[in-house]
Amino acid sequence: DGGITQSPKYLFRKEGQNVTLSCEQNLNHDAMYWYRQDPGQGLRLIYYSQIVNDFQKGDIAEGYSVSREKKESFPLTVTSAQKNPTAFYLCASNTPGQGLQYFGPGTRLTVT
Amino acid sequence: RKEVEQDPGPFNVPEGATVAFNCTYSNSASQSFFWYRQDCRKEPKLLMSVYSSGNEDGRFTAQLNRASQYISLLIRDSKLSDSATYLCVVSNQGGKLIFGQGTELSVKP
Numbered sequence: 001d002g003g004i005t006q007s008p009k010y011l012f013r014k015e016g017q018n019v020t021l022s023c024e025q026n027l028n029h030d031a032m033y034w035y036r037q038d039p040g041q042g043l044r045l046i047y048y049s050q051i052v053n054d055f056q057k058g059d060i061a062e063g064y065s066v067s068r069e070k071k072e073s074f075p076l077t078v079t080s081a082q083k084n085p086t087a088f089y090l091c092a093s094n095t096p097g098q099g100l101q102y103f104g105p106g107t108r109l110t111v112t
Numbered sequence: 113r114k115e116v117e118q119d120p121g122p123f124n125v126p127e128g129a130t131v132a133f134n135c136t137y138s139n140s141a142s143q144s145f146f147w148y149r150q151d152c153r154k155e156p157k158l159l160m161s162v163y164s165s166g167n168e169d170g171r172f173t174a175q176l177n178r179a180s181q182y183i184s185l186l187i188r189d190s191k192l193s194d195s196a197t198y199l200c201v202v203s204n205q206g207g208k209l210i211f212g213q214g215t216e217l218s219v220k221p
Contacts, residue, residue, distance in 0.1 A: 031207070042116070042199065042211035043156070050207075058208075090155055099144030099203030103155040 003027065004104035006091050011109045013085075021076045021107045023091030032074035033092040033101060036060060043090060049074055050096045078109065085111045113138055115210045118200050122216035129190050133215050135183040135200030142210075144203035145176055147185045149196045150214065156199055159185075190219045 004025040013019045025032065031050045035043040045058030049068040063082025068074055074093075078085045088108050092101040118135045125131050133147075145162035160167065162174040162183055173186040183200055200212035 033209075035211075040213065042213040043209075044211075045208060048208070088153075094207075097207050099146065099207065099209065100158060100161070101209055103157070106155050108153070 004091060004093055004102055006089075006104035006107050008107060009105065011107055013109070013111050015111055016080045017111075018077055018079050019085075019109065019111075021078065021089055021091075021109070023074045023076065023104055024072055025074075025091075025093045025102075025104075026072060027093055027102065028071075029093035029095055029102075030071065031094050031096045032068070033094075034058075034064070034066065034074070034076045035090045035092065037088045037090060037106075046076065046089075078111075085109060114213075115139060116200055116202050116212040118198075118212035118215045120215070121197075122218055124218045124220060125190055126220055127190060127192060129219075130186065130188050131190055131217060132187075133185040133198050133200070133217075135185075135212055137181050137183070137200075137202045137210070139202070139204060139210075140178075140181060141205055142181075142202045143205060145183050146201040146203075146209075147172075147174060147183075148199040148201055148211075150199055151196050159198070187217075190217075192219050192221065195219045 033048040034046040047066040049055035065077045091104040094101045147159040148156040149159045150156040171188045175184045197214040
């Protein structure tokens, strides 16, 4: 089955620790995206990548980093510089230029 | 002003009711329009794309008014299973998606 996987589903970390969220897709999509969702709010774009070895900052990139070494993978690192890291993180992918995006099941990160 | 604004919720309706969601967007150059559905603690899933001529999928009807920069979603004969948050989504020229904050719908027996 083609799709997007994110792991883990739930993640707990202590303040001050970096944490990396996984996102893998086998849809052969060139573009991948990371969003953050806070309760009662829409999705906000953190980073996106339209091709391997290239990525751009979204609207709220501070405190996050990404890499895109393979087409299938777009991991997101939440660094200790992110002031409010507790949130629901969603990864998505599509073919560039197509509006429709496909989402993974999300990772719920709690930092205490 | 937010780029995409939706009706604040929640909407609480009885089964069988007709419910309408409204959405406005600020960028007149926006190119594609969608309604996504998001169940509690799950990822958003595409409900339907929205076309200029309007489109219908069973009990769901979507309308787009480019002149007014307005999008709507109508759900007829609502079911308990329609309870979810509905997200209005707009795509700009670069292909980035801009999400509204969502409108929560609760359908009661």
